[in-house]
Amino acid sequence: MNLDKKISMAVIRRLPRYYRYLSDLLKLGITRISSKELSSRMGITASQIRQDLNCFGGFGQQGYGYNVEYLYKEIGNILGVNEAFKIIIIGAGNMGQALANYTNFEKRGFKLIGIFDINPNLIGKKIRDVEIMHLDSLDRFVAENQVDIAILCVPYENTPAVADKVARLGVKGLWNFSPMDLKLPYDVIIENVHLSDSLMVLGYRLNEMRKSQRNKS
Amino acid sequence: MNLDKKISMAVIRRLPRYYRYLSDLLKLGITRISSKELSSRMGITASQIRQDLNCFGGFGQQGYGYNVEYLYKEIGNILGVNEAFKIIIIGAGNMGQALANYTNFEKRGFKLIGIFDINPNLIGKKIRDVEIMHLDSLDRFVAENQVDIAILCVPYENTPAVADKVARLGVKGLWNFSPMDLKLPYDVIIENVHLSDSLMVLGYRLNEMRKSQRNKS
Numbered sequence: 001m002n003l004d005k006k007i008s009m010a011v012i013r014r015l016p017r018y019y020r021y022l023s024d025l026l027k028l029g030i031t032r033i034s035s036k037e038l039s040s041r042m043g044i045t046a047s048q049i050r051q052d053l054n055c056f057g058g059f060g061q062q063g064y065g066y067n068v069e070y071l072y073k074e075i076g077n078i079l080g081v082n083e084a085f086k087i088i089i090i091g092a093g094n095m096g097q098a099l100a101n102y103t104n105f106e107k108r109g110f111k112l113i114g115i116f117d118i119n120p121n122l123i124g125k126k127i128r129d130v131e132i133m134h135l136d137s138l139d140r141f142v143a144e145n146q147v148d149i150a151i152l153c154v155p156y157e158n159t160p161a162v163a164d165k166v167a168r169l170g171v172k173g174l175w176n177f178s179p180m181d182l183k184l185p186y187d188v189i190i191e192n193v194h195l196s197d198s199l200m201v202l203g204y205r206l207n208e209m210r211k212s213q214r215n216k217s
Numbered sequence: 218m219n220l221d222k223k224i225s226m227a228v229i230r231r232l233p234r235y236y237r238y239l240s241d242l243l244k245l246g247i248t249r250i251s252s253k254e255l256s257s258r259m260g261i262t263a264s265q266i267r268q269d270l271n272c273f274g275g276f277g278q279q280g281y282g283y284n285v286e287y288l289y290k291e292i293g294n295i296l297g298v299n300e301a302f303k304i305i306i307i308g309a310g311n312m313g314q315a316l317a318n319y320t321n322f323e324k325r326g327f328k329l330i331g332i333f334d335i336n337p338n339l340i341g342k343k344i345r346d347v348e349i350m351h352l353d354s355l356d357r358f359v360a361e362n363q364v365d366i367a368i369l370c371v372p373y374e375n376t377p378a379v380a381d382k383v384a385r386l387g388v389k390g391l392w393n394f395s396p397m398d399l400k401l402p403y404d405v406i407i408e409n410v411h412l413s414d415s416l417m418v419l420g421y422r423l424n425e426m427r428k429s430q431r432n433k434s
Contacts, residue, residue: 012421016414020396043398080420098315099412104396108413109420148423149416173423175416179237179321181260189426191419195316195410196325197233199392202366202408203297203326204229206390209406 007055014052015079017042022072034065081109085173086146090162091153092117092125092132095177099151100127110149114141135162142169149173156180163190224272231269232296234259239289251282298326302390303363307379308370309334309342309349312394316368317344327366331358352379359386366390373397380407 021042025033039046053059053071056078060066076082087110089096099105100115115132117123122132133141141147150166152159152174159178166174167188174190176182179197182190238259242250256263270276270288273295277283293299304327306313316322317332332349334340339349350358358364367383369376369391376395383391384405391407393399396414399407 013414013418015421016411016417017398019417020398020414024397078421079417080424081417083420083424085420085423094315094318098311101311102412104413105416108417110416149419172426173419175419180241181234181237187426187430189419189422191415191422193412193415194233195319196321197230197237198408198410199322199327199366200233200236200296200298200325201230202390202392202406203300203302204232204295205406205408206302206365207297207300209389209404213404 096153305331313370
């Protein structure tokens with residue numbers, strides 16, 4: 001693996017997609033695949049695939065293509081699916097609870113170890129054996145447990161302050177569900193999930209399709 | 218507005234982001250802004266901003282910048298926030314319920330009018346005054362109501378069949394939460410939300426940051 005070269009975010013963002021497609025191929029019993037065929041399944045060019053995978057050392061053989069299981073495992077390793085990242089959820093409202101119940105993350109190497117809220121009606125309840133604790137006990141919890149990632153499902157107004165607190169406690173990964181581009185003046189990695197943005201893009205594209213259909217008729 | 222030119226998906230995907238930043242500026246009482254200042258807030262170049270907005274006719278004035286409220290309203294119109302898209306949710310599990318409870322979508326022009334599931338324990342219950350109906354009544358519901366968008370929160374294995382059914386009934390917009398790139402042989406617009414992908418990218422970036430910190434020390 002090439003550790004010297006900085007890999008672009010565009011390439012990194014495609015890795016989980018490769019991982020998904022390879023997982024599907026494995027389920028279908030497909031053991032090897034050419035970059036051309038993978039290309040037509042994924043809707044990206046074969047040269048893009050070769051270029052992407054070359055960032056991590058290649059994995060393909062001229063005339064053979066890719067060994068699906070090998071490539072799946074290697075991309076899994078690159079993504080850290082065997083790392084068992086420890087995650088906590090802050091905010092056990094609707095979205096926090098939905099994510100806490102989402103077992104798919106565990107298959108990808110993310111283990112939920114704590115849930116925090118300030119609502120007294122929620123404290124002490126369990127979601128899939130993980131207790132909802134009061135936010136006041138976050139400091140101690142983070143001091144006593146390795147916490148890699150905090151999922152922020154708190155109200156919009158509270159997000160910056162909660163994020164700041166979590167980052168000061170030393171949690172290095174933040175997954176933010178508030179509709180804002182969270183920024184912090186520390187060495188932390190932040191991924192913002194913008195659900196409303198995605199829905200608005202869908203609405204826009206729907207309108208455009210309807211307009212173009214009206215123009216045709 | 219330029220209706221002839223095809224606008225790239227990259228530009229379209231930035232529109233909700235402009236909309237968010239302009240909304241924040243309005244809340245801060247800022248009435249006008251230069252592309253340079255907007256650029257530094259958003260972390261994209263000023264020339265990119267001018268280029269993006271020019272796709273829709275400009276909106277800026279040399280030496281004045283952008284009128285925040287006007288630009289906010291115009292981008293809102295382009296995105297269709299006043300369209301009142303009618304949406305239904307299929308699958309009232311954790312994620313479906315979380316989305317049904319998410320009032321933010323309504324502020325952006327999306328109105329939830331129906332929820333569907335096959336679980337007898339859920340049928341008849343209400344989420345924010347919207348009843349959960351049996352999936353068997355979907356045909357009639359879509360025939361009797363304008364449904365613009367269906368949010369698919371069904372199990373992975375069932376997603377393609379449910380999506381196919383919904384599209385055949387004439388729903389033109391699909392918002393898919395299953396970790397797959399849903400494709401359909403009809404004129405439908407599909408937006409796939411890949412939560413696991415985002416989390417995996419976060420895990421990857423976290424690992425890379427740690428590696429580089431270890432290498433430095």
